[in-house]
Amino acid sequence: MALRGREKLKEYNCFFITTTCTEHLHLLPIGESYKIIYDNFDHYNKKYLADILGYVLMPNHFHFLIYFKQQNRLSDYLRDFKKYTSYQIRVEVEKNKPEIIEKLIFIRNKQKLKVWADRFYDEHIYTTAFLEQKLNYMHKNPLQEHWKLADKIEDYEHSSASYYINEIQRHQSVTHYLNYFDPIIV
Template sequence: MSVKVKHAQTGTTYFCTFTNYNWLHLFEITNFYDRLYKWFDFLTKNNNKILGYAIMPNHIHLLIYLPEGALTIDKVIGEGKRFMAYQIVTLLKKQNRNDILEVLQKGVTISAKKNNVKHKVFQDSFDCKECYSSEFIQQKLNYMHLNPVHDKWKLAEMPEDYLHSSAQFYITGIQGRYLVTHYLEYYDVPIAK
């Protein structure tokens, strides 16, 4: 999977977004949410910390801390996308979603076909920003947590009501569907309100 900008730094936090091919609602169609949480489990078992997230029907926002010496964020996301792509295709086949599988097959480039790629499940690259301050992290948390309540989505009335995000934890202090680590454990500078 191609990466527009290389991110080699560890011992830092990243805000990442990656998207299903053609903005198809593959996470929703395959009810992939629990599998994404299992991916989070895999990441935390490797000493990474999930600081925030919002899983949308066709993309995911992730705030993740990578300790010193960990795999780079490019590797983490690239390997995750490959693993998820295989699982999504398997689920689509079980659901007999040949219409979607055909779209994913048509998205494969000639060069990718030479590497035995049969389905294009994700956009080639992903958006990733290194987080240098608690203010920047708070900005990204606000962005991801407001995404589900945006007029385009209307997945919940309030950010903390959306099941597949860390908003409940950051707004109410009560852990939600997935246990996250508060970013202030790594950025102890209080946010000015």
């Protein structure tokens, strides 16, 4: 996969990432798919020396803030993450919702089924204010009119909002962004 200019971003350590299920299918609530995402975050964070600073997993996409403690390996991280989770989520779909497997059919090269849309969206985080803007955006995602997945941001189970509001870590370990960014002084 082409890096589309990502080599120019090698000097940055923190990114806001969005990746989406193919055809915007609601694949993440199927079976153990959310757990698969969490387990793979843990695995690839160790492998690539990264911390998750915030996240929200939605039914058909997810956002997260990632900080690379040493070398920025964003493209490698996402390539490996999407490749392995694709296989695992496909197994969950086959097991728990086989009627939608035909929607995942995609034949190109050696690939036969597709869980993730091509590419991912990334923005490098360069200030505390920009990081907080992205964190707020992602935490409010489940409350949007077309989702209505929770009444308050901290109530949505698949989000880091409860960590930042109530200091409750749920499924995913989160590192507070102030470990890497200076606080905003008003």
